[in-house]
Amino acid sequence: MSEAKNRILARLRQVNPSAPERPEQPYAPYLGEDAPARLARFCSRLEAAHAEVVRCPQQSLAAQLQAMVKGASLTRLLAGNDGPFSAAISQAGGSRLSCFDKPMSEFKAVLFTDVDAGISQAWGAIADTGTLVLWTGPNEPRSLSLVPPVSIIIVAASAIMDNFAQLLAKPQCRQGLPTNLLLVSGPSKTADIQQTLAYGAHGPRQLYVVVVEDC
Amino acid sequence: MAEHSPRRFTPQAQEALASPVIRQNFRGAMDYLRKARSNAFSDPVEADAVLAKAEAVRRRCLSQLPALLETLEQRCTANGIQVHWAETPAEANAIIRALCQREDAKLVAKGKSMVSEEIGLNKHLAGLGIDCRETDMGEFIVQLDGDRPSHIIMPAIHKNKDEISATFEQHLPDFEATRDVDQLIAAGRQALREKFQAAEVGLTGVNFAVAETGTLCLVENEGNGRMCSTIPRVHIAVTGIEKVVEQLSDIAPLYSALTRSATGQAITTYFNMVSSPRRPGEWDGPEEVHLVLLDNGRSQAFADDELRQTLQCIRCGACMNHCPVYGRIGGHAYGTVYPGPIGKIISPHLLGLDDAGELPTASSLCGACGEVCPVGIPIPALLQRLRVEAKHGASAGHPPLKGQGAKANRLEALAMKGFAWLARHPRCYRAGTWLARRLAPFYPRRLGAWGQCRVTPKPAPKPLSQLLKEQRRV
Ligand code: SF4
Numbered sequence: 001m002s003e004a005k006n007r008i009l010a011r012l013r014q015v016n017p018s019a020p021e022r023p024e025q026p027y028a029p030y031l032g033e034d035a036p037a038r039l040a041r042f043c044s045r046l047e048a049a050h051a052e053v054v055r056c057p058q059q060s061l062a063a064q065l066q067a068m069v070k071g072a073s074l075t076r077l078l079a080g081n082d083g084p085f086s087a088a089i090s091q092a093g094g095s096r097l098s099c100f101d102k103p104m105s106e107f108k109a110v111l112f113t114d115v116d117a118g119i120s121q122a123w124g125a126i127a128d129t130g131t132l133v134l135w136t137g138p139n140e141p142r143s144l145s146l147v148p149p150v151s152i153i154i155v156a157a158s159a160i161m162d163n164f165a166q167l168l169a170k171p172q173c174r175q176g177l178p179t180n181l182l183l184v185s186g187p188s189k190t191a192d193i194q195q196t197l198a199y200g201a202h203g204p205r206q207l208y209v210v211v212v213e214d215c
Numbered sequence: 216m217a218e219h220s221p222r223r224f225t226p227q228a229q230e231a232l233a234s235p236v237i238r239q240n241f242r243g244a245m246d247y248l249r250k251a252r253s254n255a256f257s258d259p260v261e262a263d264a265v266l267a268k269a270e271a272v273r274r275r276c277l278s279q280l281p282a283l284l285e286t287l288e289q290r291c292t293a294n295g296i297q298v299h300w301a302e303t304p305a306e307a308n309a310i311i312r313a314l315c316q317r318e319d320a321k322l323v324a325k326g327k328s329m330v331s332e333e334i335g336l337n338k339h340l341a342g343l344g345i346d347c348r349e350t351d352m353g354e355f356i357v358q359l360d361g362d363r364p365s366h367i368i369m370p371a372i373h374k375n376k377d378e379i380s381a382t383f384e385q386h387l388p389d390f391e392a393t394r395d396v397d398q399l400i401a402a403g404r405q406a407l408r409e410k411f412q413a414a415e416v417g418l419t420g421v422n423f424a425v426a427e428t429g430t431l432c433l434v435e436n437e438g439n440g441r442m443c444s445t446i447p448r449v450h451i452a453v454t455g456i457e458k459v460v461e462q463l464s465d466i467a468p469l470y471s472a473l474t475r476s477a478t479g480q481a482i483t484t485y486f487n488m489v490s491s492p493r494r495p496g497e498w499d500g501p502e503e504v505h506l507v508l509l510d511n512g513r514s515q516a517f518a519d520d521e522l523r524q525t526l527q528c529i530r531c532g533a534c535m536n537h538c539p540v541y542g543r544i545g546g547h548a549y550g551t552v553y554p555g556p557i558g559k560i561i562s563p564h565l566l567g568l569d570d571a572g573e574l575p576t577a578s579s580l581c582g583a584c585g586e587v588c589p590v591g592i593p594i595p596a597l598l599q600r601l602r603v604e605a606k607h608g609a610s611a612g613h614p615p616l617k618g619q620g621a622k623a624n625r626l627e628a629l630a631m632k633g634f635a636w637l638a639r640h641p642r643c644y645r646a647g648t649w650l651a652r653r654l655a656p657f658y659p660r661r662l663g664a665w666g667q668c669r670v671t672p673k674p675a676p677k678p679l680s681q682l683l684k685e686q687r688r689v
Contacts, residue, residue: 004510005288005300008456011514012281017523019278024271025264027468049484104446104499108412129482138496146441164482165467174463177428179494180445183486188438190400191478192353192369194240194376195247198400201352202407203438203485 029163030128038127038160043211045130049186050199051207057214061085061154065092065119068208074116074150081139083121085154085212093119100141111147118144118204122155126183128163132209134182142180151204153184156215219363219550221562221572227548228577237373241545244372248536251479252587269472270591272465273527280517283426283459284508290429294491296504304334307509311336311418311451314505315345318449320415324407326433326440327351328420329367329530330453330509332552333565336418347418348410350439352403359386365546367553368477368532373545407439417443417501421454422529423469424506427462431506433487434473436480441487450489450501456508457517457526469529472589476531512564515617521600525560527590532557534584534594540577549574556584560597567618568605575601648678 032038043053056064065088069077077097079089090097097119100107123135132153136142145151161167164183168174173181188203199205219227231237256262276283288298301307307330315323323340325331325347337358340347349358353370357363359382364370371379376394383390383402390402411417419440423432431452433440444450460466474480493500516525535541535555546554551562551574559578563571575598584594605622609615637644652674662671677685 002300004302004306007302008300008508008510008514009281009284011510012284012456012517015518017278017280017517017520020271020274022271024275025268027268027464028264029467029471045481100498102498105448107498108446112408112412131482131486136497136500137494138498141497141499142441143445143499146438146445163467164470165464168463168467174428177430177488177490179489179491179497179500181430181488181490182441183482183488184484185482185486186484188436189484190352190437192351192356192371192437193379193396193399194374195244195369196376196396198396200404201400201437201439202350202404202411202442 027165029165031162032127035157035160038162039157039211039213042125042127042130042160045127046186046207046209047130049130050189051130051186051209053209053211055157055211055213058088058212061088061210061212062091064210065089065152065154068152068210069093069096069117072117072150072206072208076114076116077119078111078115078117078144078148079119080121080141080144083139084156084215085121089119089154100144104143111143115148117150117152118146118148119152119154120145122153122159124167125155125160126162126164126167127160129185131164131183131185133159133167134184135178136180136182137178142182145182145184146203149200149204150206150208151184151187152208152210154210154212157211157213158215219547221550221566221570221574224548224550224573224577227550228544231544231548236375236378237545238543240373240375241542244366244369245536245542248369248478248532252476252533252536253479255475255479255481265468265471266589266591268468269529269589270527272460272469273529273590276460276465277457277517277523277526279461280456280459283461284456286426287424287429287459290426291506292429294429296429296431296489296491296506299505299507301507301509302511304509304511307334307453307507307511308336308339310507311453312340312343312345314449314451315340315416316343318415320345320449322410322414323347323416323418324350324410324414324443324447325354326417326419326443327354327370327435328418328453329552330420330455331418332364333511334453334509336453348407348414350407350410350443351435352400352437352439355403355407356382359383363547365554366532366535367530367557373547411442411446414443414447416449416451417445417447418451418453419443421452421458421506422473423466424454424459425461425463425466426459429490430463431489431504432466432470433485433489434470434483435487436484438485441485444487444489445500448501449503449505450492451505451507452489453507453509456510456513457528473529473531476533476587476589512566512617516561516564518614522564522597524592525564525597527592528557528561529590530557531589533587533589537583537587539579539581539583549577556594556598560592560594560601563601563605563616563618567621568601568616569618569621571618575605645678645680648674652676652678
């Protein structure tokens, strides 16, 4: 089909659009005053989007997760292989926890029917909009935060950025994006039926976020 | 349901106007969406800044379109995404069909994609025994009904929950009628979860394609786009050639302008950036990713400095949400894939000025669409331009548009010429107005459809020129 390409490009090249006359203004979205302001905004935005947010020190992360799992009666948990919070996740999950370590084709049925909650570890977060940034990969499968009815995402407070533009400006993004970089800003939702908001459209109905304050 | 066509705009609009349910459903939705948008842009200084930036980004990216498309293809290819080019809907369908057949696919799970509507993909694949299942809740409902989307963001906006419950009762096994939206959504979720697992191919649109990194961005709330681009073995993304942006940094203002204009959200639940197929060591994600780039008349709009602005569109739907015509007749009456103001300015390029029927004239030119458009498309000016192009031959130096001059009318042209002549010959003009005043008693009482809600005009006893003269004398 490269003929189609050549013809399309040839048509476009016949024209020589002038570059825009006015100089572009820089884009200036939200900037937090300091770390506490950022954290507060991040949490309040996420809560407004119907997520449940808790904060805790790293030391009590495992206990916090355990309480969460108990409170929501989650019995079958799934997490990625490895990450900064994996030790706490294992400790909290115990025998209820399994690891995402099979290819999708073999794992689909289990993932869709046998898992109550997926636990993800965020790479970053955005205060402006209350957004979690998931850098998915071998240790952080992308469907963890999508298929199970409950999604638990852990994020370090120090990883909270002010805004989306800051994320996109990171050298890691510009030089080597992962297969799938994901922004998550709440549980799955829809307003497709008579503008009435309903949660759990296709993804998780519930999103729990744990902010680890001291790392 | 009869197929709607832009050529039958007037009867379709009349039919819609006669339906109180349609009027009510749209009224409710328009009020909701307008309020949401205005809340989202409550700080006018900030709003101006972000929208000016979004417009500037779109203009800059379009000014470099061919180069950006080539960079996009290079980067995507380097990342392992296979890029295909299609000039026409038929070519795009052929590409997608070949990919599905190679996979021996029986089921395609499709995320929301207006371009797939534009090429008529569902019907094309159905003809080959491949079920192309809509998975966006609104699109899913519409597809069950054998209906078409009536809004580009909220496809089932023309239906209320009772109607949707009736649709589910008819098509979903074991569904019991309900007015509870949570239950309705849960039923849809259940039905579609099976499809995500069974589908061999997932298909989505693209909101922004980033040339710098070869990244495809998808904006959504439901997670069905993520499902379609994560679970099946093959992911096909289809988009128009205008969706490419230069750099990653271009996305931030566009995304903010898009979600706030569309539904008043500061951000959507998911922003999904796909840069490659599954890499070694990864457990999930598609093993193949394909990008289909469609022209279908976009290069025609691109060729003209004024009409090129049509391609700035980021498909937010704000223009239709604020259009007094759309708000009354709804999306189906237009008979085009893209309804409302954006539909009136893009359809002539996709279909031709002949097939786009009366669409460019189906506007009161009130200007609301141009005012709310986040990327500054002067929609009313473009409508006027298209009206001219539909009536006349191409002007010197401009290649003719598809269907150029299709609406030309000899009698009308003659009448206009006659009037122009009269206006340049004051004596004849005065004689004419004198005669018009004398003939006033013989004017017909009814002036056909035009007179339905208007009284027959009466010429003033004295023409304006005479009044002016008298005033000068005083
Ligand atoms: S024309 Fe403007 S307002 Fe209408 S959908 Fe496109 S971007 Fe939105």
